[in-house]
Amino acid sequence: MISQEPDKQQTQPPPSVPKFSNVPRKHRYFVGRDGDLDTLRRRLSPSAQTEESKPRSCLIHGMGGMGKTQLSRAYSDDSSYDFHFWVQAESVAKLTESFQAIANALGLSPSQAGSDLVETVKSLLEEQDNSWLLIFDNVEDGSFNEAVGAMPIKARKASAIVMTSQLEELKHHTQSVIHLASLETQEGVDLLLRCLQRDPATVSPRDHELLVEISTKLGGLPLALAHTGGYMSKSKEELSEFNDFFNDRWEHIVYATKQQRVHQYNSQALDVVWDFALERLEANQRKLINILAYLNADDIEKEWLVEERRLSCGWVDNGLSAKSQYVSRRPDFRIYLANVAVAFMI
Amino acid sequence: MTSLNERCLIETKPTASSHGSRSLYSIHRSLQIALRLKLDQDEDERMVVLGHAISIMRRVTPQANDLQVPDRKYWPAFAKASPHVFSMCLAFKAAHPAILGTEELAKLFYDTGFHYWERWSAVPRNGITLLLTAEGILDQLGHDKPRLRSDISCMVSCLLDLVGAGYMDVIQSEARTEALRRREELVRMRKEVMLDASPQSEELPRAMRNVNLATGKGSVEEILYYNGVNDLGLSYLQVNQFAEAESLFEECYAKYRAWGDVDEIPFEYGKYFHNISFVRMYQGRYDEALSWAEKSLACKVKADKTSSTPRYLWFQYNMANIMVQAGRLAEALDLHLTILRNRETICGSRSEHVLQSLYTIGAIYHHLGKLDQAE
Secondary structure: OHHHHHHHHHHOOOOOOOOEEOOOOOOOOOOOOHHHHHHHHHHHOHHHOOOOOOOEEEEEEOOOOOOHHHHHHHHHHHOOOOEEEEEEOOOHHHHHHHHHHHHHHOOOOHHHHOOOHHHHHHHHHHOOOOOEEEEEEEEOHHHHHHHHHOOOOOOOOOOEEEEEEOOHHHHHHOOEEEEOOOOOHHHHHHHHHHHHOOOHHHOOHHHHHHHHHHHHHOOOOHHHHHHHHHHHHHHOOOHHHHHHHHHHHHHHHHHHHOOOOHHHHHHHHHHHHHHHHHHOOOHHHHHHHHHHOOOOOOOEEHHHHHHHHHHOOOOOOOOOOHHHHHHOOOHHHHHHHHHHOOOOOO | OHHHHHOOOEEEEEEEEOOEEEEEEEEOHHHHHHHHHHHHOOHHHHHHHHHHHHHHHHHHOOOOOOOOOOOHHHHHHHHHHHHHHHHHHHHHHHOOOOOOOOHHHHHHHHHHHHHHHHOOOOOHHHHHHHHHHHHHHHHHHOOOOHHHHHHHHHHHHHHHHHHHHHHHHHHOOOHHHHHHHHHHHHHHHHHHHHHHOOHHHHOOOHHHHHHOOOOOOOOHHHHHHHHHHHHHHHHHHHOOOHHHHHHHHHHHHHHHHHHOOOOOOHHHHHHHHHHHHHHHHHOOOHHHHHHHHHHHHHHHHHHHOOOOOHHHHHHHHHHHHHHHHOOOHHHHHHHHHHHHHHHHHHOOOOOHHHHHHHHHHHHHHHHOOOHHHHO
8 A cells, every 4th residue: 555655664774875776766656566575575685595605586477567677676776785787688689788788887898898798797796796686677588598698606795686577487597486466456556546646545435446447457467557547647537537438448358358368368458558548649749659669768868859859840750751752842831840749848 | 758757658767967967768668569560550650750760869879980990989979879779770670561771770770880899899799780780771772882881891791700600690601701701892892982082082181190091191982992901801811811811911011101101100001010920920931920020019009109908919919829830839938928917907807818818828838748737
């Protein structure tokens, strides 16, 4: 429950600031998962370390959108290793890029890193006199062997490896596994309320009932709940109005999914949520989020986007598309488009 | 962005930097994939969106050096941009239906691929992916663009030398053979470009003179052509075609002499002396080989104003190997031990250069029958 969080935080000693961390912080609306976080702490706890020279390791397993990444970030926020390293592990290329960043953080020059960067960084971690936390985020089929091969097998100080993945077989390469289940209905309601910035105490019984209904329909899938909550908070509709709209959208998947497995249900839940969440975006917002789809998922500079919008007078056609080749022969129309572009804040 | 953040479609990460605070955004990968799949269904809109993304990355990604000379001052900007350009490249390759690339996109991928080489990146495969994608775009467009094509091919060859045979699974042929094939083609293309170049380019811009030539003689096209000839000679050495290699090195040497003397362009002379020492070694003319190797070391110091560089130690390492071939084992061992100590200091104890020295010294001890020391 949200209202219990301040008390809970008071009982936890604040973690000391790491000497280095490139792990993004958990999402501001992260809720629930208290049990999973406790389990993760116990499994990675130095006191549970039977062999001093071995880092603890745990796989966070679950379907896409279940909150694996956020749980690993929440663990990083609450822990006190000397170094916290984030490894994007969905492809070999990105994994290696991430190890390059670790090499830089450890002060390794390109000539020192040599041709087998991953192996060099791995052995450097194994011989560190500092403790470290290494999070391999989103290991996929294509990067499975490389991610496993990149895991340090010893450590001088109590250190830990967290892997997040939809691949359950990774558990054979870690000491423990946490299977992330859907959020409980009430946790889902809490997440929606947090997105709506509503105090649970002020929610009417009818609204609470509607939120329970939405949370249940979304199968407790955190990503779908967060995007739905975000949509609701911006739409300014009454909950009952939103619920009608939501139910309307929902109808067509209920029939289609009743014989299907849960993960297919969840995947379709995300499709429905994205459909309405994206459909209702203003044209400029839609253009902007589409642009983000072609950049790296992390570390996109705000200034880059501000400048692009300024130079293109809003997100008007920029002369590359087949349509624009037609439009560009009529410069007045282009200026007109720029003038009518709806202003929005970046 | 504020609205997208409030809708939980993106996340904001405030970050402190030396230039004040700045905001970074992130987006869930699943949502990125969903967006790209939707855009695949509207190719016109996809081109508009990708056009903006390219335009952004073009502004923040430096251009590769015209003479393909590493330039450290651009490395921070490259480091920030390259993960995004690489992600764009992967998205471009995965698009279905395929996206029709543009020359601008090919150039962006080339510039970023160049950066992977210029800082001897530990992930040369990513650089090769970028460069081959750039090359694929030029093929797709049916563009001749010999200058860009040859620049791409040159960098692919250099990166192939870095990754060696380990890249065979992707390239489908032995990496060095592929590098040789590319360099032969490269020399042909650069010769065309050089011959087509206008005579007005005889005088080099000042910046390029500082980087490459002190004399101001020659043109960018000419310098690039002879760099290509030199690299092709190195590829011939790797496949033991010494006569062909020697002929190319001599062609370069003749041009260097026309450009200036050893005091004016020590870097170019050093390259020739170093390369020709290998040719002589393979010909069994060891005394001559060692004499050229010593000259190459002198040029290296003249060019770099110091002997404390990994590249100087590499030249020295090769000279010690010539001593081994000449049967001067004790002398070679002393020199190798010195190089090892210097490499540990300059390159770091974990560098592959140190590993290379350790292996060589172990082999010499083994050859001398000193098995304990070899072990």
